[in-house]
Amino acid sequence: MxxxxxxxxxxxxxxxxxxxxxxxxxxxxxxxxxxxxxxxxxxxxxxxxxxxxxxxxxxxxxxxxxxxxxxxxxxxxxxxxxxxxxxxxxxxxxxxxxxxxxxxxxxxxxxxxxxxxxxxxxxxxxxxxxxxxxxxxxxxxxxxxxxxxxxxxxxxxxxxxxxxxxxxxxxxxxxxxxxxxxxxxxxxxxxxxxxxxxxxxxxxxxxxxxxxxxxxxxxxxxxxxxxxxxxxxxxxxxQPDCEVCAEARAMVAATEAEKQDKEITELAEEEERLRRVIETRLSGGELKYFEIDDGDHSPN
Ligand SMILES: [Zn+2]
Incomplete structure (x- = not known):
């Protein structure tokens, strides 16, 4: 006792x-x-x-x-x-x-x-x-x-x-x-x-x-x-029968997927921005960044 x-x-x-x-x-x-x-x-x-x-x-x-x-x-x-x-x-x-x-x-x-x-x-x-x-x-x-x-x-x-x-x-x-x-x-x-x-x-x-x-x-x-x-x-x-933890795991996965989606979107946006910059410059609208100044200043 x-x-x-x-x-x-x-x-x-x-x-x-x-x-x-x-x-x-x-x-x-x-x-x-x-x-x-x-x-x-x-x-x-x-x-x-x-x-x-x-x-x-x-x-x-x-x-x-x-x-x-x-x-x-x-x-x-x-x-x-x-x-x-x-x-x-x-x-x-x-x-x-x-x-x-x-x-x-x-x-x-x-x-x-x-x-x-x-x-x-x-x-x-x-x-x-x-x-x-x-x-x-x-x-x-x-x-x-x-x-x-x-x-x-x-x-x-x-x-x-x-x-x-x-x-x-x-x-x-x-x-x-x-x-x-x-x-x-x-x-x-x-x-x-x-x-x-x-x-x-x-x-x-x-x-x-x-x-x-x-x-x-x-x-x-x-x-x-x-x-x-x-x-x-x-x-x-x-526990395989735990609905609460199954739901929790799904919420973790959804948050992870959302994060990845956001990263992919951000990456795509950044690529699109760079593409526009390159296009603009190649078409002569901006400083001719891609032209190499090799010292040849011939009229052509
Ligand atoms: Zn559980």
Missing amino acids: VTRKDIEAGLREIGLSKGDVVVVHSSLSSFGRVDGGAKAVVDAILAVIGDEGTLVVPTFTYGQSVYDPDESPSLMGAIPEEVRTRPNALRSLHPTHSVAAIGSLADVFTEGHEKVHPFARGSALFKVLQARGKILQLGTTHTTSSIIHVAEEIAAVPYLDRSRYVEYKTPQGKSAHKWVRRPGCSRGFDVLEEALQEADAIRETMIGESRVKLMSARAVVDAAVELLKFDQEGLLCD
């Missing part, structure tokens, strides 16, 4: 400390049995980061129902739900990718999230990156590490612009709807593990049966942006 004290000790061992901003991705069942359940896990994290720290968890709803920030449960498991339902938690108003946060920067991270794309500049996790936050994985892998979507925004990959129609309630309780950008597939994100291990960017330990990993948001984003620089499809998964 894992206790709150075991969890605190494990988190300190891998470098979580007072004042940290930390995004937690979690599988409660990965620990085996926890004395006190999700509540004990959240208490342990908050005890380690202290009042100066800030805990952020995804409380995504994916637009599956009308988003009501006060009521809609997250679809992310027991630990985010424990955070979301605490009286001192704040939740962002983003209708598909809200987060809940507790701590000194909770208001900063949650405010204005609904005004931007889920992971764009101004979003909760983009601000976590700017605040030098850490990513804590409790029995999870990079496939749930949403900060990697921030990297996709920074790298401006061609497959960002997919959207879905969502309904939500405003803080005043009015019904509203809009089109919201839909982030890509994350099933291929474990491809970053090797680069992060090579960079010695991950600290890990076992707490009960859970493999627990801590890393800086910056290290993860840097690794992802570096990968995307060389391969825009580098974070897409290789």
